[in-house]
Amino acid sequence: MKGAFAIVLTLSALLPLSAGAVNQQIRAIFKPNPANPLFNEFENRTPTSGFCLDNPPQCAAEKLFSFRLPIQSFSNATIQGRHDNPRMGAMFNIPSQWQTVTVTHPTAPPQTVEFRVAGMGVAYRLPKPAPELTGGLGHNFVWEGGIWSYAGPPCTGLGGAGNDIGFNSFWKHPENAGACAKRAMFDIPQPFKYETFDITYQLRTPDPLTMPTGHYTGQHVLRVGPGRDFDLGDVMVPNDDVIVLDFALEVEHELKVEVPPGGNKVQLVPAGGWQSWLQAGRKPVRLFRDQTFNISASSRFKMFLQCSLSDGRVCHLTDPGQRLSFPLKVSVSLPNGLTDTLGRPVRRQELLTEAGAEIFRPGHYVERQPGMLHFEVERFDYLLAPGLPRQYLGNVTVIWDSEV
Known part of the structure; x- marks a missing residue:
């Protein structure tokens, strides 16, 4: 992108x-x-x-x-x-x-x-x-x-x-x-x-x-x-x-963003995988995935989300039959040299849909430095009950927009 x-x-x-x-x-x-x-x-x-x-x-x-x-x-x-x-x-x-x-x-x-x-x-x-x-x-x-x-x-x-x-x-x-x-x-x-x-x-x-x-x-x-x-x-x-x-x-x-090959396919898993649940019945605390990207930026830009399913503010994941859905938290960490509008480092700044777009700015030209997108689902243990779907999907588009 x-x-x-x-x-x-x-x-x-x-x-x-x-x-x-x-x-x-x-x-x-x-x-x-x-x-x-x-x-x-x-x-x-x-x-x-x-x-x-x-x-x-x-x-x-x-x-x-x-x-x-x-x-x-x-x-x-x-x-x-x-x-x-x-x-x-x-x-x-x-x-x-x-x-x-x-x-x-x-x-x-x-x-x-x-x-x-x-x-x-x-x-x-x-x-x-x-x-x-x-x-x-x-x-x-x-x-x-x-x-x-x-x-x-x-x-x-x-x-x-x-x-x-x-x-x-x-x-x-x-x-x-x-x-x-x-x-x-x-x-x-x-x-x-x-x-x-x-x-x-x-x-x-x-x-x-x-x-x-x-x-x-x-x-x-x-x-x-x-x-x-x-x-x-x-x-x-x-x-x-x-x-x-x-x-x-x-x-x-x-303003240039590079995502590694395959980085557009995000699978959320517990820390250490599903073995603790499958073998010992210990429910995971959260599902997450961190996705790296490289960014080059010389001017202000804003970031926001577009979702296949949303409550108007955050994206949701749903099962194939769309019987159940739950919110997905998406946040971003940016490299040194990029800050929020108050000059603070950007660490796990939550991203919302366009109405809640976040603006970031460079203190100097940032050339191909690594950042991180964080995808996370919390409080989902009820979804592990018998009879409920075992797969949940959603499309999330992350926008970096120089037209601020």
């Missing part, structure tokens, strides 16, 4: 956007990994471009992701050398604080995704070679504090490279960093421009083990310009001023 389901989560919000908006999808997936069952997080599958494409070890160490957007920025005036106002030069005030995005589902409760921009990089292009601007001194002297790789505080530079007319570098922004800026030491006339727009970001996603199956949608909009989410100062003007982030998160849960 097995069940599987997938959750596709797309974050979007219906907002009025400008015609020139730049769209970027952020896609992540959760799929149980038998090789690492304790890792229960989304894996970012967004194609990498920009900084992390060239620096994967550094980004992996800091859990950073990056992409390059098709946005360029152009100066609207000469940047004055040794200017006093940071807004009149190279300035970057980006959304480095954590922001929340609510994602919704047609029937399930909303979930929250957190997102922050962790850094920004541009490749600038001068109107003429750096030595011509600086009297033969080069890029090291265009900006106060050294080359573009030495970011303005509180940001830190993450390397860079250039030629006489341009330089490309990336700045890392701490949380809630505010503005980071570099002052020009010489006049930079028009046309000065940023040819690239790279950002790194960090992502906090919901716990996929608690998320019901289905599709979630949402969207996050960022704006570029003075006083907006990406504030590049008063001199640099972007050719696009709206960034639309479309998040798409996909969850592929697993």
Whole structure:
């Protein structure tokens, strides 16, 4: 018996956007990994471009992701050398604080995704070679504090490279960093421009083990310009001023149950068999059978019974002529890692028909771990009286259902 389901989560919000908006999808997936069952997080599958494409070890160490957007920025005036106002030069005030995005589902409760921009990089292009601007001194002297790789505080530079007319570098922004800026030491006339727009970001996603199956949608909009989410100062003007982030998160849960061959035929017998009754007349206390199974689960599921004969709550066994019937108790024990809704281990939890379904949940992905179904009949000694049937039958279907 097995069940599987997938959750596709797309974050979007219906907002009025400008015609020139730049769209970027952020896609992540959760799929149980038998090789690492304790890792229960989304894996970012967004194609990498920009900084992390060239620096994967550094980004992996800091859990950073990056992409390059098709946005360029152009100066609207000469940047004055040794200017006093940071807004009149190279300035970057980006959304480095954590922001929340609510994602919704047609029937399930909303979930929250957190997102922050962790850094920004541009490749600038001068109107003429750096030595011509600086009297033969080069890029090291265009900006106060050294080359573009030495970011303005509180940001830190993450390397860079250039030629006489341009330089490309990336700045890392701490949380809630505010503005980071570099002052020009010489006049930079028009046309000065940023040819690239790279950002790194960090992502906090919901716990996929608690998320019901289905599709979630949402969207996050960022704006570029003075006083907006990406504030590049008063001199640099972007050719696009709206960034639309479309998040798409996909969850592929697993619920699989394996019963050994012949495990669907359950014969209830006393402890030690029937010899004590047949040879010594000692009535058995109970009839029972324990049936093992293996289970793999990465999300909540419920268990309940369907019966060929029932009182509406528990299953019954009856003789072939259906003259007599009596209740059958069915319970389950689940492996470590699976608990009830209160977080307690599942040991001999009685199972009932669907109206009394029990819900269980994983604390981590459980991969092919053993569980046990317990079948038991109590207080049946009256059935051993002479003249009564000697065989009782019933069909019991145990349901593991991921549609909780």
